[in-house]
Amino acid sequence: MHALGDVAFLAREIASAIVRGRARWEDLLYQFYFIGVRSQSVVLITGAFTGMVMCAQTYFQFHKVRMDTATMAVVSVSMCSELGPVLTALMVAGRVGAALAAELGTMRVTEQIDALRTLATHPVDYLVVPRFLATTLAMPILTALSISVGIGAGWVVAVGYLQIDPTYVWHNMVRYTEIGHLMTGLTKSVAYGAMIGLISCYKGLHCGEGAEGVGRATTEAVVFSSIAVLISNFFLTLALNQIFGV
Amino acid sequence: MIEVRKISRGFGEHRVLSGVDLTVETGESIVIIGRSGCGKSVLLKIIIGLLPPDGGEVVVNGQSLNGLDERQLLDVRRQFGMLFQSAALFDSMTVAENVGFPLRRERRWTEAEIARKVEEALEVVDLPGVGPKKPSELSGGMRKRVGLARAIVYQPQIVLYDEPTTGLDPVMSDSIDQLILRVCERYRVTSIVVTHDMRSARRVGRRVAMLHQGRVWAIGTPEEIFSSSDPVVSQFVRGVADPRETMI
Numbered sequence: 454m455h456a457l458g459d460v461a462f463l464a465r466e467i468a469s470a471i472v473r474g475r476a477r478w479e480d481l482l483y484q485f486y487f488i489g490v491r492s493q494s495v496v497l498i499t500g501a502f503t504g505m506v507m508c509a510q511t512y513f514q515f516h517k518v519r520m521d522t523a524t525m526a527v528v529s530v531s532m533c534s535e536l537g538p539v540l541t542a543l544m545v546a547g548r549v550g551a552a553l554a555a556e557l558g559t560m561r562v563t564e565q566i567d568a569l570r571t572l573a574t575h576p577v578d579y580l581v582v583p584r585f586l587a588t589t590l591a592m593p594i595l596t597a598l599s600i601s602v603g604i605g606a607g608w609v610v611a612v613g614y615l616q617i618d619p620t621y622v623w624h625n626m627v628r629y630t631e632i633g634h635l636m637t638g639l640t641k642s643v644a645y646g647a648m649i650g651l652i653s654c655y656k657g658l659h660c661g662e663g664a665e666g667v668g669r670a671t672t673e674a675v676v677f678s679s680i681a682v683l684i685s686n687f688f689l690t691l692a693l694n695q696i697f698g699v
Numbered sequence: 700m701i702e703v704r705k706i707s708r709g710f711g712e713h714r715v716l717s718g719v720d721l722t723v724e725t726g727e728s729i730v731i732i733g734r735s736g737c738g739k740s741v742l743l744k745i746i747i748g749l750l751p752p753d754g755g756e757v758v759v760n761g762q763s764l765n766g767l768d769e770r771q772l773l774d775v776r777r778q779f780g781m782l783f784q785s786a787a788l789f790d791s792m793t794v795a796e797n798v799g800f801p802l803r804r805e806r807r808w809t810e811a812e813i814a815r816k817v818e819e820a821l822e823v824v825d826l827p828g829v830g831p832k833k834p835s836e837l838s839g840g841m842r843k844r845v846g847l848a849r850a851i852v853y854q855p856q857i858v859l860y861d862e863p864t865t866g867l868d869p870v871m872s873d874s875i876d877q878l879i880l881r882v883c884e885r886y887r888v889t890s891i892v893v894t895h896d897m898r899s900a901r902r903v904g905r906r907v908a909m910l911h912q913g914r915v916w917a918i919g920t921p922e923e924i925f926s927s928s929d930p931v932v933s934q935f936v937r938g939v940a941d942p943r944e945t946m947i
């Protein structure tokens with residue numbers, strides 16, 4: 454409960470700093486490059502192979518009841534509303550969450566954060582806000598990439614390998630995939646990005662002493678971010694279903 | 700002027716400071732000595748507002764730090780510069796970026812002015828031309844000098860030194876002492892130096908305060924402290940493990 458209170462205070466500080474425009478564009482752009490651009494490869498690989506596996510597994514089951522041409526409709530809906538945002542978030546939690554917690558944790562144990570404070574710079578303004586904003590803004594873009602590549606890779610497997618008729622595949626996919634599915638996934642991804650940024654920065658800023666403290670903070674940042682993503686996914690799914698009606 | 704009034708601070712069950720009183724006049728140079736773990740660095744961090752005290756108050760130029768939140772403390776800290784024991788340089792930046800950091804955050808100077816001020820500060824610490832280097836390329840003594848350049852580049856009124864000579868060879872320690880004296884004279888700053896180094900304490904301080912058992916045990920001029928007959932002070936300044944040796 455104590456930690457939850459601290460996270461809430463940190464969230465309030467971040468919101469206040471964003472509203473008052475205390476972050477600098479240069480810092481945000483650098484973090485956006487590190488968090489967004491440098492995460493592309495891992496996210497694209499995850500998306501592509503998830504789409505391909507999803508396509509194959511769906512086909513294996515649907516083929517038994519002669520519903521081969523509905524395969525890509527399932528892949529598309531799944532990638533847009535669940536697999537794309539959740540798997541992207543888990544990959545970003547592993548890559549970015551660990552890096553954020555380790556970087557801020559190391560700065561804390563080497564007194565660099567205290568040095569910032571003596572130089573009249575608030576650590577939340579300088580360190581946390583750019584990382585939080587970059588994670589929150591990069592996540593929907595990464596998720597959109599993951600969804601696109603996942604569907605594309607699934608299409609290649611469906612048409613190229615499984616020999617499903619491309620016309621019916623396309624027709625069914627477009628027919629059953631609604632804009633609401635995409636909006637659900639992108640909305641989730643914004644929430645996941647904010648969670649990963651907040652939890653990872655909190656763990657880094659509050660890490661224990663020495664190498665052991667940094668190691669523990671890094672592990673906890675990844676574990677707690679992943680758990681937060683998975684648990685909130687259920688509630689977000691229910692809530693967004695009400696909003697987008699899909 | 701800095702007034703430290705009845706400051707107490709503990710960590711869990713362990714009480715480090717219990718009623719420290721200390722007054723540092725404007726422009727004065729005071730050295731705080733004491734055994735490891737006696738709370739010297741903790742006191743320094745309380746004075747600059749990095750750590751909140753459990754009790755008591757710190758008054759800086761008439762302003763009490765009690766009850767100030769972190770953002771209000773940031774304004775108070777503009778009067779301070781601090782050299783950390785580990786120098787605490789930002790390892791992702793070059794030396795020039797480190798030294799220019801507080802100026803860039805102020806957003807009051809052009810890049811040309813910042814570059815000029817950075818070079819001036821590096822010259823004061825006898826490190827001209829090292830601006831493009833990374834902190835990882837510097838020796839321990841050079842890092843401390845860069846840390847000092849960063850602490851004085853915006854010309855604060857008060858400079859705090861946390862064990863500035865720890866881990867340095869005697870020659871480098873001497874040069875750091877010279878730097879502290881030079882900064883003190885050149886910028887007319889109030890200096891508080893925490894150190895274990897008795898040679899440094901004798902050279903740098905106009906007054907020396909010894910922390911022991913959570914409070915200021917003795918305070919006076921370096922001559923008074925180094926010739927003190929108090930067994931605790933005498934044992935410490937002579938650096939002997941067995942107090943009976945100080946009686947010989």
